[in-house]
Amino acid sequence: KAGVTQTPRYLIKTRGQQVTLSCSPISGHRSVSWYQQTPGQGLQFLFEYFSETQRNKGNFPGRFSGRQFSNSRSEMNVSTLELGDSALYLCASSFLAGGRSTDTQYFGPGTRLTVL
Amino acid sequence: EDQVTQSPEALRLQEGESSSLNCSYTVSGLRGLFWYRQDPGKGPEFLFTLYSAGEEKEKERLKATLTKKESFLHITAPKPEDSATYLCAVQSRGSGNTPLVFGKGTRLSVIA
Numbered sequence: 673k674a675g676v677t678q679t680p681r682y683l684i685k686t687r688g689q690q691v692t693l694s695c696s697p698i699s700g701h702r703s704v705s706w707y708q709q710t711p712g713q714g715l716q717f718l719f720e721y722f723s724e725t726q727r728n729k730g731n732f733p734g735r736f737s738g739r740q741f742s743n744s745r746s747e748m749n750v751s752t753l754e755l756g757d758s759a760l761y762l763c764a765s766s767f768l769a770g771g772r773s774t775d776t777q778y779f780g781p782g783t784r785l786t787v788l
Numbered sequence: 789e790d791q792v793t794q795s796p797e798a799l800r801l802q803e804g805e806s807s808s809l810n811c812s813y814t815v816s817g818l819r820g821l822f823w824y825r826q827d828p829g830k831g832p833e834f835l836f837t838l839y840s841a842g843e844e845k846e847k848e849r850l851k852a853t854l855t856k857k858e859s860f861l862h863i864t865a866p867k868p869e870d871s872a873t874y875l876c877a878v879q880s881r882g883s884g885n886t887p888l889v890f891g892k893g894t895r896l897s898v899i900a
Contacts, residue, residue: 728885
């Protein structure tokens with residue numbers, strides 16, 4: 673079974689630009705979560721989508737947004753990029769079987785975003 | 789607010805020298821505690837989920853344990869390929885797939 677895939681793997685942008693990152697979850701997984709990882713702050717939660725609906729959102733400005741499609745694939749968008757947005761952006765998917773409240777989140781390889 | 793603190797920040801071991809990594813946590817109702825391994829330039833790789841105090845899980849040279857306030861990842865007779873950053877995360881009870889709250893990780897180096 674293929675794992676979580678993320679594209680692109682590397683991106684270089686300049687301040688003020690916008691960027692879109694893509695995530696394809698493990699086949700059959702319906703929940704997709706996004707995290708930002710930086711050396712100073714570690715892994716921080718951005719948002720979670722399930723059945724095309726955002727159910728949880730972390731403490732990030734409105735420049736960070738996302739969406740999920742009917743096939744569970746997800747995208748996140750960052751507008752008006754700032755230097756501090758340079759980070760590894762990780763996507764994680766989980767199955768969320770009916771009736772279970774806990775399900776393991778499996779991570780993709782990440783997209784390394786550099787803002788110049 | 790849920791919090792996770794991992795110690796030590798970095799650990800250097802000789803091959804075969806067993807040790808333990810610590811994860812202290814505060815959470816408003818634990819749904820699960822997770823251990824991940826992360827290699828440089830890669831995403832975290834799932835290792836274990838623990839749900840309640842007293843639970844233990846093992847995989848090869850790794851054993852994870854859980855109490856009401858902390859979790860330990862015991863590494864027995866480590867090998868150089870065990871070198872990685874080990875991340876601990878907690879998930880609290882709530883509606884939907886509540887977010888994981890991560891610690892900063894322990895960077896483990898195993899020297900041959």
